[in-house]
Amino acid sequence: RRVMSSDSDHKSATLDADPLAAQPQKAWDQRKVVQTAAKVEPVPFDKEKPPGHIRFVCVSDTHSRSDRMGTIPDGDVLLHAGDFTDLGHLQKVKDFNTWLGTLPHPHKVVIAGNHDLTFDPKLMQEIRAGRRPMFWAVRDEEAEMAKSLLTNCIYLEDSETNVMGIRIWGSPWQPWFYDWAFNKERGKPILEKWNLIPEGVDILVTHGPPLGHGDVTITGQHVGCVDLLNTIQKRVKPKYHIFGHIHEGYGITTDGTTTYVNASVCTVRYQPVNPPIVFDLPTPEEA
Ligand code: 5GP
Ligand code: MN
Ligand code: MN
Ligand code: MN
Known part of the structure; x- marks a missing residue:
């Protein structure tokens, strides 16, 4: 196994936390001297899929507004990068599942985001214990049920699936921001989740962006996860990384190895107007 850690005592192939994990803007100011985040044009919906390819259609942050979306192009695999509801109410999860069934x-393949509260059992426990008064409106929800309602998709949570020979890993975590679902402190706590991602996955789906790609907020700050970028560039090297969460970061960029897709359908004002993002991958040869 390759030892990527700077700590030579520790025989793990995973990374250590970045010294600037908690200062993403500063971390990017350093990296942008040598790193690129070149804009990539999306595949037009009417472009025919090349022979021997698999077509992926990416959406994120539909926030229970998918009925107001425009055209959703056909394809082999639909990927949803989380925030499919506003608060994770079971009826909204059912509605989302019904909508998936019409496609x-x-x-x-679906992951949860910080808004899909009922998918995070630890948070639900705190809500039911009365420790999270801000989320009073979800106090009667049965968290145990939420995941079982998603019958029309593969739900990933720090787990992998293989679709048509393509390895896909999904994870809902994002850097702490007002203590919603699946929040983790930057640095070691969130890196523990990224260290679960196996090398060799083709497509990585997370709710939040990595540093430097689709991660600039309305106020002009880079807020992406530094340790997620390190994990992608130094260790996992997926062909595609799909995410959302920072709605205003919608669009596609590349560092030359990985293509980064912020597929947020909703704008920062929760208008579901951004089109789904399409890409094609060659079908892997049979082993
Ligand atoms: P959501 O509430 O749907 O997860 O995110 C909606 C918006 O909240 C984003 O488009 C972004 O403007 C803001 N936001 C979410 N996470 C962060 C963060 O970590 N830092 C900052 N500054 N803004 C965030
Ligand atoms: Mn919000
Ligand atoms: Mn969102
Ligand atoms: Mn979010």
Whole structure:
């Protein structure tokens, strides 16, 4: 196994936390001297899929507004990067599942985001214990049920699936921001989740962006996860990274190895107007 850690005593192939983990803007100011985040044009919906390819259709942050979306192009695999509801109410989860059922894609892969509260059992426990008064409106929800309602997709949570020979890893965590679902402190706590991602996955789906790609907020600050970028660039090197969360970061960029897709359908004002993002990958040869 390759030893990527700077600590030579520790025989793990995973990374250590970045010294600037808690200062993403500063971390990017250093990296941008040598790193690129070149804009990539999306595949037009009417472009025919090349022979021997798999078509992926990416959406994120639909926030229970998918009925107001425009055209959703057909494809082989639909990917949803979280925030499919506003608060995770079970009826909204059911509605989302029903909507998924109306779509023609033979494969659908979904992760949760910080708004899908009922998917985070630890948070639900705190809500039911009365420790999170801000979320009073979800106090009667049964968290145990939420995941079982998603019958029309593959739900990933720090787990992997193989679709048509393509390895996909999904994870809902994002850097702490007002203590919603699946929040982790920057640095070691969130890196522990990224260290679970196996090398060799083709597509990584997380709710939040990495540093430097689709991660600039309305106030002009880079807020992406430094340790997620390190994990992608130094260790996992997926072909595609799909995410949302920072709605205003919608769009596609590349560092030359990985293509980064912020597929937020909703704008920063929660208008579901950004189109889904399409890409094609060659079908892997049979082993
Ligand atoms: P959501 O509430 O849907 O997760 O995120 C909606 C918006 O909140 C984003 O588009 C972004 O403007 C803001 N936001 C979410 N996470 C962060 C963060 O970590 N830092 C900052 N500054 N803004 C965030
Ligand atoms: Mn919000
Ligand atoms: Mn969102
Ligand atoms: Mn979010």
